[in-house]
Amino acid sequence: MTVIALGPGVDEPADVIGGKAHGLVTLMRLGLPVPPGFVVGTAVCRAFLRDGRLPDGLEEELDAAVEALGGGPVSVRSGAVVSMPGMMNTLLDVSGPVAGAVREIFSSWNTQRAVTYRELHGIAHNLGTAVVVQRMVFGERGGSGVAFSRDPSNGEKTLYGDVLLGQRGDAVVDGRSSTLPLTALEPGLRAELADALTRAERHYRDACHVEFTFESGRLWLLQVRPGGLTAPAAVRVAVDLADEGLITRREAVARITPRHLRAAAVPRMLGGDIVARGRGASPGVATGRIALTADHAVSMPGPVILVRPVTSPHDLHGMAAATGIVTSRGGLASHAAVVARSLGKPAVVDATSVDDRLLPAGTMVTIDGTSGEVALGRAGLSTAITNGHVHRLLQWADDLSGDHSPRPAEERLAAAYPNQRER
Template sequence: MRWIRPIAAESQETADTVGGKADGLVVLHRLGLPVPPGFVITTEACRAFLRDGRPPDGLSDEVAAAKAGLGSATVSVRSGASVSMPGMMDTILNVDKRLMPSVEAVFSSWNTPRARTYRELHDIPHDLGTAVIVQAMVLGDRDEHSGTGVAFSRDPNTGARTPFGEVLFGHQGEDVVSGRARTHPLHELAEREPAVWAELLDALSRIEAHHRDACYVEFTFESGVLWLLQVRSGGYAGAAAVRVATDLAGEQVISRTEALLRVSPQHLVRTPRMTADHVLARGLGACPGVATGRVASTTDSAVRMAVEGPVILVRPETSPHDMRGLAAAAGVVTERGGPASHAAVVARSMGKPAVVGVSGFTIAEGTLITIDGTSGEIALGSQPSTTTADAHLARLLGWADDVSGDHTERAEAERLRAAHAVLSR
């Protein structure tokens, strides 16, 4: 095969050729984890397509032959470049007969103006092209023992060593993204599908051991059978990055030196965090900080109620009409939208804690709530918040002082920088 590679344990290809997503799937195969049968069309084929405006000779035949080998009537067609460009390119699900047009659509999505802008902003060359992954469809909406979800091996908000994520029963993954269906906390999988849960935990632990870092997977289970669709490792920020690095060193998975090098001084920037025992709802944190106030469900009521005390504006989404409500509120919650939504952009410009994408969130006007714009958590009542250093940071900075030999009192970032300076000598 000139343009196609199998996604299999024995693959010798690099991410440059098959993209980061396929590379991750190959690792999953090597770890003996369940991946739907599939193949990948190389970035070279994409480059040829973008150069000539048509698929390279032979690609169409290779794709037809490889698809026949999958033993599945319907396939998914996903983009996957050698560098991560989340959400910028196309993914097409449930493709049955006309596979090549879908492949060409994904190739072409490399060059949308939006994708080009993203690459300019993130210093990614324009000439890489994307690989295209074709896999047998696994159906999260097949029956009551099917579903889809995402799972982190450790809590990305705190770094705590507990699996974290969301699961959607009886749906396909696109329903999570579109907000059409309400997700459940990941641990509900343990009660409803204990076999899938056990398999998922085992997978997370094997992937962690391989990468020696926290990891993230996207998964689907079909009639009680688990399939992994994507994997990433690392990428934690702030206090969570500190805790993961310190814990991994404590578990003797990595050395203390490596733990120090994995934490950047920017991770030490402190933002207030909520410390609530019970979380009412969860969305995406869009602007860090903690705010407590009474729920106002319209801009008018936010302005009216703000006279009496702080309010949290809770809207399906925001528009220019909500500007004075946003100005009057101490924080904002939206049901729809992501980190680049109108509400998120405005909240950041005003420095107000914001939680977005809390699907199906309904709460009575006037209810007192507290929101955490880092974790995306919402709790009832007035909840305490903290900016103090936790034990993990104290421990890590102790190691930093041991490395630098300087035990004088200094700013935290200084202590870490001093250790980095010694380690990079």
């Protein structure tokens, strides 16, 4: 059987049906709303890449499976066993035969960029991707977004995320339009999302995030993933999950590596009045007055945050003069992100203002290049030294090693697992 209908009874591992389908099956088992659909397994992709054509009979099987969904428009998405964000295609609102879309997604496994991505991340080239086909749900008739069970920036236990009203999910991911916080959702939907994330957390025993769409007031979940937290958030979530009894203290300590501690020690912005959010592209915190052109960044007295839609070589001198950089477009791998890192300057990319607040040139702001947040004024700094969660986690590590002597944090963590190499 090469085409498998999504349902709570599917019992195939992620390497057969891909990570996305595996997560959707998990959501269905938890009784959560997932648009009806089916998955074409990774073995079919491997056969396609080997033979250069779909296996005999697959097109008929696909036609029958689409017909079983009601014959209306569908979404066709890639779903490899290992996440490769942005590397493969997604086709929305496909009507009629889907074989062409399936071929396109299978082929996108071997674009040169995807091959390079796998080389960089040590992912085997022969895995192939699954393809998930689902009845199309229309965010245009409601909205779509991403929701986290805990704030991925600091780990606080609160429903967190972004929603685009009246738009499809791909617009959220592309960052083409400005998003709203989840408080923009009506309370009933928000409660439903919070409940779904609580159930997912109990299952994965970890913080989770979901992609969602609501259509005519009805919530649908399109993807679930555990993790996805910044290092300080990962520390806090490990400690909180142990306190909540979802994992043991030993598991909490095992989840945190010296790398988390080092990354969590990078200074972070202390909350404040958040006026824009994007993605942290170059870590660190910077405070300064907004300059909207590179020339102003050079000529304005005092520290400056250069804010641009995108950057060109004509912004390089402004970036060099600025203490921090914000762009409203582009991603973590954009020219602006690469240049900001090369200059060692904090940067936020893909930033959109919160509640459409406009920040004129000269406004004092603070940016956090880890969380991607932009706050009004001079927001203070926090460091790991003041972080109670790190202290508690290390206390638990000492309890495990039996050594309570004063020594560096990484040694205390390592002593709890003496037989492991540095993880």
